[in-house]
Amino acid sequence: MMRKDIQFDSQGRLRHFLTTEGLSRQTLTEILDHAENFASVINKPVKKAPLLRGKTIANLFFEASTRTRTTFELAAKRLSADVININIQTSATKKGESLLDMLRNLEAMHCDMFIVRHMQSGAAHFIAEHVAPHISVINAGDGSHAHPTQAMLDMFTIRRHKPDFTALRVAIIGDIMHSRVARSQIHALNILGVPDVRVIGPHTLIPPQAEHLGVHVFHQMEQGLRDVDVVITLRLQRERMEGALLPSEDEYFNSYGLTPEKLALARNDAIVMHPGPINRGVEIESTVADGPQSVILEQVTNGLAVRMAVMSLILGRGNKSDSEASQ
Amino acid sequence: MMRKDIQFDSQGRLRHFLTTEGLSRQTLTEILDHAENFASVINKPVKKAPLLRGKTIANLFFEASTRTRTTFELAAKRLSADVININIQTSATKKGESLLDMLRNLEAMHCDMFIVRHMQSGAAHFIAEHVAPHISVINAGDGSHAHPTQAMLDMFTIRRHKPDFTALRVAIIGDIMHSRVARSQIHALNILGVPDVRVIGPHTLIPPQAEHLGVHVFHQMEQGLRDVDVVITLRLQRERMEGALLPSEDEYFNSYGLTPEKLALARNDAIVMHPGPINRGVEIESTVADGPQSVILEQVTNGLAVRMAVMSLILGRGNKSDSEASQ
Amino acid sequence: MMRKDIQFDSQGRLRHFLTTEGLSRQTLTEILDHAENFASVINKPVKKAPLLRGKTIANLFFEASTRTRTTFELAAKRLSADVININIQTSATKKGESLLDMLRNLEAMHCDMFIVRHMQSGAAHFIAEHVAPHISVINAGDGSHAHPTQAMLDMFTIRRHKPDFTALRVAIIGDIMHSRVARSQIHALNILGVPDVRVIGPHTLIPPQAEHLGVHVFHQMEQGLRDVDVVITLRLQRERMEGALLPSEDEYFNSYGLTPEKLALARNDAIVMHPGPINRGVEIESTVADGPQSVILEQVTNGLAVRMAVMSLILGRGNKSDSEASQ
Secondary structure (H helix, E strand, O other): OOOOOOOOOOOEOOOOOOOOOOHHHHEEEHHHHHHHHHHHHHHHOOOOOOOOOOOOEEEEEEEOOOHHHHHHHHHHHOOEEEEEEHHHHHHHHOOOOHHHHHHHHHHHHOOOOEEEEOOOOEEEEHHHHHHOOOOEEEEEEEOOOOHHHHHHHHHHHHHHHHOHHHHHHEEEEOOOOOOOOHHHHHHHHHHOOOOOEEEOOOOHHHHOOHHHHEEEEEOHHHHHOOOOEEEEEEOOOOOHHOOOOOOOHHHHHHHHHHHHHHEEEEEEOOOOOOOOOOOOOOOOOHHHHHOEEEEEHHHHHOOOOHHHHHHHHHHHHHHHHHHHHHO | OOOOOOOOOOOOOOOOOOOOOOHHHHHHHHHHHHHHHHHHHHOOOOOOOOOOOOOOOEEOOOOOOOOHHHHHHHHHHHHHOOOEEEEEEHHHHOOOOHHHHHHHHHOOOOOEEEEEEEEOOOOOHHHHHHHHOEEEEEEEEOOEOHHHHHHHHHHHHHHHHHHHHHHEEEEEEEEOOOOHHHHHHHHHHHHOOOEEEEEOOOHHHHOOOOHHHOOOEEEHHHHHHOOEEEEEOOOHHHHHHHHOOOOOOHHHHHOOOOHHHHOOOOOOOEEEEOOOOEOOOOOOOHHHOOOOOEEEHHHHHHHHHHHHHHHHHHHHHHHHHHHHHHO | OOOOOOOOOOOOOOOOOOOOOOHHHHHEEEEEHHHHHEEEEEEOOOOOOOOOOOEEEEEOOOOOOHHHHHHHHHHHOOOOOEEEEEHHHOHHHHHHOOOHHHHHHHHHOOOOEEEEEEOOOOOOHHHHHHHOOEEEEEEEOOOEEEOOOHHHHHHHHHHHHHOOOOEEEEEEOOOOOEEEEHHHHHHHHHHHHOEEEEEEEHHHHOOOHHHHHHOOOOOOOHHOOOOEEEEEEEEOOHHHHHHHOOOOHHHHHHHHOOOEEHOOOOOOOOEEOOOOOOOEEEOOOOOHHHOOOOOHHHHHHHHHHHHHHHHHHHHHHHHHHHHHOOO
């Protein structure tokens, strides 16, 4: 089965991982199933798998993010890959080298994969469109567009608690408009068959015609949270306040901060998620973030397994077919 | 034998290494003996041991220190561990994430050990009190409190030259008041049975009631250095000058700088030590720092062996007991 | 055969790699031949060789260069060495530690090799003269003096396209005066027997008495490029403009920028080289840089193989003789 999506190679296998949008349920399920293997590796005393030995993975972070870079670096090292961290601020782009020339150079050094974080939407796609055939690109967050490994670790976390996606109500609370995390989650939830995906937030932070994304829009927590199985709170970007999109942190917390009282509107066994880092007392109260329904730290652990799964699905498969080809 | 010290696990085995204070002579001797093994590994052409393969060690340096970070990184790599350097200045704490949330996240990524340097006394203890059960903490220097691996590499260096601690006179010269190195050395020397531990410095840089630490206090080099076997000079923190605790570098050098003439007061076979980096011509003259009695560079080499010993005692033992448990 | 050159040990084997000047054709050819082995390793799916396992290589970059540091780091990791990146700006030299004290400390940590980049000519030699006997130094660029691994990767690239050095005309275009790359290339080309080495540039950027270096000097592209087999363009350092050595980028491009028209003066099968990063439209037009005669990206790939060759010739030989000695 041939596909035109840039994310797939000519044989229909995943080559880049740029967005959850447009992927099949089969592809997402394959990633989730593969991640289950790594979830068990992580708990062993020796957390190493030799799958990507001899592969080189370059972290290209145009936007600083210690947490995300660290999880990708750990995931790569636990797969025995070599990791190069390129600090874009101090790199040759300062000397007037263009982005494409920098990519050409990394390609020529026989890197195998670029992990790209960039403040501009579309940057990872742009890079994927321009890299050499032997390079794969993983989008580690681009502007307000997509953050697909975050979405997949969220799906993995949900599935571990609520195995049947087709029976779920999921609410995402906060700044849907600017959130690459929300966008990637919404696509993934729809692909995986969740029948009721809700977004909750003030009018200024919900994109117009959000329903076209496959969600139900709510502006009040009281309606939006009722009977949901999964509550996802988003990080409030404080710079939105300056842009006059929001009145104040206090007012936001009053309306949309997740408190035990508001959480009680959801199902008793609802889980609470957050992509981190948390603004305690802004989008979520500490008693909820640290409470029995919270799976926030599980998300972090699952992030390693899911990133190991995506990296090895993309790069490890190459290895296998190479050795098969040489037999 | 059960212990309440946070540094030990429920079976009385070393779990964290935060301070030399309160440890037993047996524990310190075990570390020194274990380090002898690594001192020989370091001199082999292939300086690798697979003891910590699959373990992840995170360097959390809240206070910059290339030298100390490098020795811990090298020690970990030579034990085949994966090392993650977290630059705290650029990490999510800037985004308002609390220290504890950052620790929770690193724990969730299944790190095994945190190497912590912090400008505040007690920071490593605070972190050790709050980490998950699978995490060990090594204090790489906290404020003016403790720097236990530095003290142990100093003990290791002393023992290689003067094997019987119970027959030694040791003098520590300089800013005892603010020195975490001196504090950890004094505890270790007392625990190991050194009968005559001396501190030498101006009144402003010796803590009041220093005798309670188990030292003899001297304000004159002429008396303090007489017949000692080991001379430890401390780095003069130049910022003390601004605090009016010291008149000038010149005057300090005249009174407390280690010159060949002053060193002649000690025993002929006395060794000269310094934790580095050296202020040449301030606390020590170059002819002494580079002279035949100096073991300053041996200290650096021994630092690797001692850090490998502490890391592997703490983490390697876990491995062994895991494999024993599974038999 | 004993040699006095600091680059060789007492048995005449390469110990440091500081400059191509004064080396023998045999030595350069040995490096090129050795690099051929690694050029094939790089193309394998598992790009690892265990040659330098247990060796520690420290990148000492006093002058920032992400690209060069990355290639050395990748080369070392693909040889299975441990790599330490020392950020000189944040290191203890800020605390007043001298360069030599910093080197002594790295030696004491049993590093095996220093990769040194420095803005001052002669810095790598100075360090090589002062390191302990077990340390080797590779010059990764010092001021306007030398950049020998760059020159050797260029020789490697030339030889792959034009195997007989003794039949070549090679032209180097640009700022010869300030270019460590040009200086190292000129020495290497002469040593390898190239009968016609040319430099082309304005009077202000050609050193006086350049002929003594073994080159023919041209100030016009029309004469200099005629019938050459290899065209090397140099990066124009824009700060030269401020120094009034050059009128403007436009004027420089008009006179010395490599265009298809000017390239047509060279032989039809001439190759075009550039050490990177490129100033497109200043020293070279994009159609040439990306055109069929360009081997610029091959240079980057070959840089890895050549650096692996130099590192393993220097450090791997030590390993072998150690194991031979122990038999």
